[in-house]
Amino acid sequence: MLHTTTxxxxxRRAFRDGLAADGLLRLPGAPNPLAARMIAEAGFEGVYVSGAVVSADLALPDVxxxxxxxxxxxxTQITRVTDLPVLVDADTGFGEPLSAARTVQVLEDAGAAGCHLEDQENPKRCGHLAGKVVRPVEDMVRTLRAxxxxxxxPDFVVCARxxxxxxxxLDAAIDRARAYVxxxxxxxxxxxxxxxxxxxxxRAGIDVPLLVNMTEFGRSELVSATQLADLGVDVVIYPVTLFRLAMGAVADGLRALAAEGTQAGLVDRMQTREQLYEVLxxxxxxxxxxxxxxxxGA
Structure with a gap:
């Protein structure tokens, strides 16, 4: 009740131990704290905070x-309610190397188990869109060192994207990854x-844990968790899956409500009051x- 008990x-230690163990850590993106609770109840190994989702939730593009x-x-809202480790999308670190250093400390204070920093130029774009520009390797190296x-x-995980x-x-990306390690x-x-x-x-090109992104409608083929584990992947994120499912349902519900003047035909598709109260x-x-x-009192 109220807060996580860990x-x-x-x-952070649990996340480190999971990375060191055999097997795949599956981290769905939580669009809100309630979803983070549901991710834990469904048996996943961690929770992801997606920059794309935070942006979209504020009705902003991911740029x-x-x-x-x-x-x-x-x-902070999400780490308050889950005992699972939380990995955070920190974009480019919100500025130059000094800002990236502050970002790590702020996310430590927020309860995160780790974050990832990316090598795009600002203004960044969604990783699966055209028009991306990557920074010089030496600039990203300075950011990571900071x-x-x-x-x-020391258990807080700094991941280089x-x-x-x-x-x-791909060869250039692997070379960059080695420099980042x-x-x-x-x-x-x-x-x-x-x-x-x-x-x-x-996977063959680096000797640290590897994270891949199984996002929908992107450049990557959607590969099953079993196959990813067989490939030696350590962490998979599903950053926008729950958000897309939820907002797709919102759009369907609004169309039905506008057309029919009642939500009666939607009730059997809703989370019930009892189910909500159980999660809460x-x-x-x-x-x-x-x-x-x-x-x-006495």
Whole structure:
């Protein structure tokens, strides 16, 4: 009830242990804290805070318009309610290397288990759209060194995302990833790789945990979790899946409500009151309130 029962340090250690173990860590993107609770109940290994979702939730395109404060606030809301480790999309670090260093510390304070920083030029674009421009390797290396040097908890995971595969080719992206690992990155995020063959090449090219993105409507083939595990992938994110499902349902519901003048035909597609209260742990709140209200001091 109320808050997670684990500390950020415990969740960071759990994330590190998961990365060191065999098997795939699956992190759906949580569009809100309630979804984070549902992700845990469904048996996933972690929660992802997507920059694209934070932007879209604010009715903004994913072009670097959100701020560190907005991302950190959403992260704090989500880490409050889940015992799972939370990985955060920190875009390009919200500025130059000094800003990236501050970003790491702010996200540590927000309870995150780690974050990823990307090598796009500002203004950044969604990783699966055309028109991306990547920064010089040496600029990204400076950013990563600043980020790694700023963290206070050594278990906080700093992941380097490279968008170079779609811009410079896969070999260049792997070369960049190696330079980022040399700069101190704990994990590499290979963005917009096309399919299993490219994932296998990337996996063979680095010796740290590998993260891939199974987003819909993008450049990457949607590969099953079983196949990703067989390829040696350590972490898979599904950043916008739940948001797209929810907003698709919102659009359908609005059309039906406008056309029919009632939501009666939609009720069987809704989360029930009982199901919502179960996720919220409503009974525990009521029991706690009763215990306080009935308290009699000596």
């Amino acid at each position: 500390t950020p340090a415990v969740r 670097g318009l959100t701020t560190l404060s907005e991302v950190a606030a959403r992260t 980020a790694v040097g700023a963290r206070r908890d 490279t968008d170079a595969a779609a811009v410079e080719g 040399d700069a101190g990155a704990d994990m590499v995020f290979a963005e917009a790789v096309s399919g299993p063959a490219d994932i296998a090449r990337f 742990d409503y009974d525990a709140y009521a029991a706690f309130d009763d215990s306080v209200a009935d308290f009699r």
